[in-house]
Amino acid sequence: MKVYRRINAIILCFLSLIFFSQLAFAQGLDALKSDIYSKLKCCSCKEAFEKCTCPEAKEMRAYIDALLESAASNDDIFYKIAKKFSLNTVIDAKIRQDVERGLIKEAGDKYPKIILTPDYFDFGQVTRKQGKLSKEFNLTNRGNAILIIKNIRTSCPCASVSLNANKNKSLYFGTAGAPKDWQVAINPGESGVLELSVDLASPYVKVGKMIRDASVISNDIIYPEILVRVEAEVKD
Numbered sequence: 001m002k003v004y005r006r007i008n009a010i011i012l013c014f015l016s017l018i019f020f021s022q023l024a025f026a027q028g029l030d031a032l033k034s035d036i037y038s039k040l041k042c043c044s045c046k047e048a049f050e051k052c053t054c055p056e057a058k059e060m061r062a063y064i065d066a067l068l069e070s071a072a073s074n075d076d077i078f079y080k081i082a083k084k085f086s087l088n089t090v091i092d093a094k095i096r097q098d099v100e101r102g103l104i105k106e107a108g109d110k111y112p113k114i115i116l117t118p119d120y121f122d123f124g125q126v127t128r129k130q131g132k133l134s135k136e137f138n139l140t141n142r143g144n145a146i147l148i149i150k151n152i153r154t155s156c157p158c159a160s161v162s163l164n165a166n167k168n169k170s171l172y173f174g175t176a177g178a179p180k181d182w183q184v185a186i187n188p189g190e191s192g193v194l195e196l197s198v199d200l201a202s203p204y205v206k207v208g209k210m211i212r213d214a215s216v217i218s219n220d221i222i223y224p225e226i227l228v229r230v231e232a233e234v235k236d
Contacts, residue, residue: 039092113143114220123232140191148219149184153177155213158202165192
């Protein structure tokens with residue numbers, strides 16, 4: 001009986017060791033995730049990245065989980081996040097600087113560089129009776145390789161966006177973006193015009209502060225997704 005009791009005690013100790021090791025590992029992983037999350041953002045909302053419910057935040061968190069499961073280092077995680085989503089997602093200045101250097105080194109001597117000017121416009125006070133508001137933004141390739149615009153889309157069904165480049169103006173696209181086979185090539189030094197429109201009569205527009213974005217997805221290795229934004233104070 002003493003032998004059996006001793007064996008049972010050893011087994012119990014062994015199982016307890018496994019349980020507490022797994023608990024410690026889970027707690028350590030949660031702390032690591034929180035630290036990584038604190039250095040990231042995904043959209044324009046004021047919510048912390050860890051609590052943000054937008055689709056991009058969910059996709060990024062799932063991607064981070066997969067990288068952690070593959071035993072990727074913190075540096076590698078930030079690098080891959082910036083490469084897949086955008087350098088704009090990294091809010092820690094030191095990490096952002098290191099990642100940008102790495103991305104430029106990986107790109108080599110030739111790479112496209114997307115510039116949007118301006119990238120923000122405030123319509124001021126408007127009324128819903130004004131109907132549609134539009135703002136044009138200059139889109140320029142400041143790099144030394146061809147810039148491929150792969151998609152453009154808006155943040156709200158009340159908004160639409162189009163691109164006029166190479167003497168061709170695209171259709172207006174909404175939250176679903178452009179068709180999968182759509183793309184526009186812009187040579188180094190050349191420009192196009194991105195037009196963002198908002199229909200104030202839309203049921204998606206409410207009285208108060210309005211913020212709407214348009215996303216441009218391209219082959220820019222530093223900023224594969226870049227935003228332009230319009231704001232307004234909507235009166236009834």
